[in-house]
Amino acid sequence: MSQQVTPEPIPEPPVEPTPESKRRLKKSSPITRWAKLLLKSKTGTVGLFIVLVVFIVGIFADQLAPFGVNEQNYANMLAPPSWAEGGTSEHFLGTDNLGRDILSRIIYGTTISLLVGIFSVVVAGVLGMAAGLFSGYYGGWLDTITMRLVDAFLSIPNILFILVILSVLNPGILTLIFAIGVTNWVIYARLIRGEVLSVKEREYVKAAKSIGTKNMTIIRRHILPNVFSTFIVISTLSVATTIILEASLSFLGMGVQPPDVSWGYMLADGRDYLATNWWLATFPGLAITITVLGIIFLGDWLRDVLDPRSQGR
Amino acid sequence: MKRFLIQRLLQLIPVLIIMTFIVFSLVYVAGDPVALMLPEEASPEDVARVQESLGLNEPFYVQYGIFLTNAVQGDFGQSYRYNQDAMSIVLERVPATMELAIASMIFATIIAIPMGIWSATRRNTFIDLFITGSSVLGKAMPNFWLGIMFILILAVNTQIFPVSGRGTFMHVVLPAITLGTAVAAEMTRLTRSNMIEILQQDYVRTAKAKGVSNGIVTYKHSFRNALIPVVTIMALQTSTLVGGAIVTEQVFAWPGIGQLLVQAVNARDMAIVQAAVFLIALLVIFINFIADVLYRLLDPRIKY
Numbered sequence: 001m002s003q004q005v006t007p008e009p010i011p012e013p014p015v016e017p018t019p020e021s022k023r024r025l026k027k028s029s030p031i032t033r034w035a036k037l038l039l040k041s042k043t044g045t046v047g048l049f050i051v052l053v054v055f056i057v058g059i060f061a062d063q064l065a066p067f068g069v070n071e072q073n074y075a076n077m078l079a080p081p082s083w084a085e086g087g088t089s090e091h092f093l094g095t096d097n098l099g100r101d102i103l104s105r106i107i108y109g110t111t112i113s114l115l116v117g118i119f120s121v122v123v124a125g126v127l128g129m130a131a132g133l134f135s136g137y138y139g140g141w142l143d144t145i146t147m148r149l150v151d152a153f154l155s156i157p158n159i160l161f162i163l164v165i166l167s168v169l170n171p172g173i174l175t176l177i178f179a180i181g182v183t184n185w186v187i188y189a190r191l192i193r194g195e196v197l198s199v200k201e202r203e204y205v206k207a208a209k210s211i212g213t214k215n216m217t218i219i220r221r222h223i224l225p226n227v228f229s230t231f232i233v234i235s236t237l238s239v240a241t242t243i244i245l246e247a248s249l250s251f252l253g254m255g256v257q258p259p260d261v262s263w264g265y266m267l268a269d270g271r272d273y274l275a276t277n278w279w280l281a282t283f284p285g286l287a288i289t290i291t292v293l294g295i296i297f298l299g300d301w302l303r304d305v306l307d308p309r310s311q312g313r
Numbered sequence: 314m315k316r317f318l319i320q321r322l323l324q325l326i327p328v329l330i331i332m333t334f335i336v337f338s339l340v341y342v343a344g345d346p347v348a349l350m351l352p353e354e355a356s357p358e359d360v361a362r363v364q365e366s367l368g369l370n371e372p373f374y375v376q377y378g379i380f381l382t383n384a385v386q387g388d389f390g391q392s393y394r395y396n397q398d399a400m401s402i403v404l405e406r407v408p409a410t411m412e413l414a415i416a417s418m419i420f421a422t423i424i425a426i427p428m429g430i431w432s433a434t435r436r437n438t439f440i441d442l443f444i445t446g447s448s449v450l451g452k453a454m455p456n457f458w459l460g461i462m463f464i465l466i467l468a469v470n471t472q473i474f475p476v477s478g479r480g481t482f483m484h485v486v487l488p489a490i491t492l493g494t495a496v497a498a499e500m501t502r503l504t505r506s507n508m509i510e511i512l513q514q515d516y517v518r519t520a521k522a523k524g525v526s527n528g529i530v531t532y533k534h535s536f537r538n539a540l541i542p543v544v545t546i547m548a549l550q551t552s553t554l555v556g557g558a559i560v561t562e563q564v565f566a567w568p569g570i571g572q573l574l575v576q577a578v579n580a581r582d583m584a585i586v587q588a589a590v591f592l593i594a595l596l597v598i599f600i601n602f603i604a605d606v607l608y609r610l611l612d613p614r615i616k617y
Contacts, residue, residue, distance in 0.1 A: 155601065274464060
């Protein structure tokens with residue numbers, strides 16, 4: 001049973017750091033501090049490891065995949081995984097109905113998942129960050145309009161919005177990034193705005209205002225750095241939900257289109273062979289689950305590090 | 314309370330206007346539906362006549378006005394595929410989706426609340442670790458994959474449940490679990506963290522100090538208070554639930570709104586897309602409103 005966590009008042013850093021204090025700050029660099037904290041958390045370490053592996057696989061897909069993404073092997077159609085009865089050592093996770101190597105397709109799918117996951121988070125993050133910063137800082141009619149817009153977006157499940165956008169535009173990776181980006185910005189906008197509202201009441205912001213610092217400078221120098229940790233945590237966890245979203249859309253046939261490959265698309269393919277060839281649908285789903293799990297672990301750890309109040313929740 | 318209700322209802326108006334505006338403008342951008350409605354050999358005069366009759370020559374804001382007036386009356390035009398009123402086709406699918414959503418909500422609640430309490434009262438034990446671990450896993454698994462795995466193991470291999478379709482109680486079990494898992498995961502996590510917070514409150518300590526039994530402290534003093542935020546979460550999860558239903562219905566060939574919507578998007582049957590999105594959004598907005606009111610009724614600390 002741990003004690004109740006009462007947030008202690010954090011002493012504000014001196015306004016003008018002396019050379020001495022600057023050196024001291026540098027010494028305990030955040031990277032070493034984070035590395036120590038990371039090794040303390042088992043799930044955080046596992047998460048980082050998974051994410052690193054996924055990134056390496058995604059970046060070096062061409063070098064790592066034993067076969068081409070759409071390379072067909074007619075002699076070995078629907079071959080089971082190598083350890084199962086009738087499997088060949090050539091195809092570790094088996095082949096699909098067109099004789100394509102499942103392992104290779106999962107490896108190529110990693111690249112697509114990461115591309116869509118990261119870039120749509122960037123689009124959503126930039127839009128949402130800007131909306132949250134300005135509406136929180138300036139308030140007034142800008143805030144009212146932005147927040148009503150956020151309410152409207154949140155009232156509709158985002159997959160609905162994305163489906164409507166995808167029904168209008170031609171499906172593909174870029175459309176997908178755009179559609180997910182322009183619907184997911186609201187999550188950032190709402191959370192960042194909340195943070196900004198509390199940060200802008202702090203002494204140093206008021207002090208900066210009173211000496212006539214320009215609004216844009218205050219936002220950049222005093223507000224942005226203080227909401228950035230929230231931003232990083234939401235972004236990390238958003239990559240996880242976005243990867244699932246991309247897979248869902250591709251599963252519905254509205255996301256990534258062939259000849260590109262996506263885990264969701266592979267799952268949709270595999271569903272038709274469920275009764276006879278279980279491996280088609282099983283492995284792409286495992287890939288999604290493991291990747292998402294890794295990102296969630298990493299994100300939770302980041303939240304604990306960046307926001308000590310949330311520890312252990 | 315009356316003032317709060319009026320205020321909250323007034324807040325819905327801009328949300329509804331923006332929502333309809335987004336739905337309308339997307340379809341406006343989609344372009345001319347006439348090409349899909351008429352046979353290919355239709356003459357330019359025919360096309361112009363149909364455009365005229367549908368009001369497609371009017372400027373954007375006039376079209377939006379017409380759309381809004383019709384939408385209020387539930388009129389989203391004819392589905393070109395079914396040659397029927399779009400809203401009535403969508404309404405036909407409502408019971409199936411409702412059945413699925415309610416079943417998965419029941420499943421999620423039954424699983425999540427006891428699990429959340431259990432792990433909170435046994436914090437940092439093996440059970441806690443197992444429950445929190447499962448809830449993370451429940452969030453990480455895409456629900457359509459979970460559904461497919463259920464079909465593989467419980468319907469194809471062991472034939473306990475039917476593979477797809479709607480009808481008997483057995484039909485709803487797998488889709489409901491598939492759809493409810495993510496919600497259950499989120500609810501477990503929240504129940505747990507709320508319970509942990511409340512178990513540390515002074516009045517809980519006082520109750521324990523004066524010798525009230527553990528069971529009563531857990532259920533009477535803590536659980537009732539922990540439940541308040543859970544009600545809100547249940548409502549917020551409706552959005553997740555509806556989103557998930559679109560995919561789950563596809564996996565199990567469940568004849569609900571989600572399946573209809575996906576078919577309509579693929580066929581670019583915009584009347585149905587608009588009607589379905591409008592109806593779903595209205596439902597989600599309504600449920601959120603109810604939850605907000607309920608939350609205030611449950612928690613006397615909140616003043617209006």
